[in-house]
């Protein structure tokens with residue numbers, strides 16, 4: 001590969017990592033917050049001031065990226081004479097002007113925001129909508145700063161979309177912005193949920209809820225927050241107000257409930273057990289409501305060695321009860337081991353794994 005293409009690829013990868021900061025990049029400390037922590041000040045001490053500076057600096061640095069590519073190209077491809085802009089090919093001249101303009105516009109914007117003690121910054125303007133008639137955004141900021149310092153605040157989500165709920169405020173911190181709403185005049189509504197059988201970082205099932213936050217104050221922009229269903233109760237406790245459920249989303253509050261959904265999905269992928277003709281399916285002996293619906297067959301190791309054992313029980317349990325039994329025998333502290341573990345059959349104690357659970361037809 002020629003040096004131009006090499007540099008282009010490397011720069012594109014660098015830019016994507018810098019803008020979207022995947023967890024590997026974050027743990028290596030390559031974030032605006034980490035690199036410029038001196039200038040940004042402590043988030044714990046002055047939360048609002050920290051985010052005003054962080055969002056401004058983030059905007060400036062991201063707007064430097066297009067020009068950075070041009071500067072890098074000057075060295076990666078010296079034969080194009082890019083160092084002398086007036087001699088460069090027309091396409092490059094255009095690229096240079098546009099990226100310079102982007103940077104200049106962002107500088108002017110940052111300068112405008114920073115005037116009169118950051119009064120024009122979007123965060124400050126958002127805060128001033130909550131200020132009392134005689135006071136300014138600073139009073140609101142100091143109330144938020146004080147509440148953020150308390151250790152009993154609710155905090156969740158990744159670095160690019162954090163949700164923070166203090167005693168009186170609901171906040172969402174994202175890369176460029178900070179949304180703020182007062183508990184007493186906002187309505188929270190669960191609008192959507194997404195279930196992931198396995199989350200990449202936890203290696204356990206997760207349900208992500210989308211909750212819309214709408215304020216009675218017409219000057220406050222509505223926004224969405226996302227969090228794990230297992231954090232829902234904690235959020236509700238912190239809010240002292242009910243959260244509406246507009247879409248009738250089923251919320252799985254505990255790990256076992258979440259696991260049950262995953263268990264059912266996995267069992268559906270297994271082979272189906274054909275019930276011998278004439279054999280009636282009895283009601284499940286766990287719940288006495290559904291009819292028995294699962295049979296344990298050692299399918300994971302056909303040759304017979306390994307930890308799983310043969311179970312000769314007839315179908316006696318429904319899928320839900322079997323899933324609950326499976327979940328109840330797990331180490332509650334280590335959800336990542338649940339799918340791969342073996343548990344004894346509830347009737348004969350023969351060990352089985354999730355691959356051995358077959359639905360009955």
Ligand SMILES: [Zn+2]
Nearest residue numbers: 284287318321
């Ligand atoms: Zn049952």
Ligand SMILES: [Zn+2]
Nearest residue numbers: 311313345348
């Ligand atoms: Zn059995």
Ligand SMILES: [Zn+2]
Nearest residue numbers: 300308353356
């Ligand atoms: Zn097995």
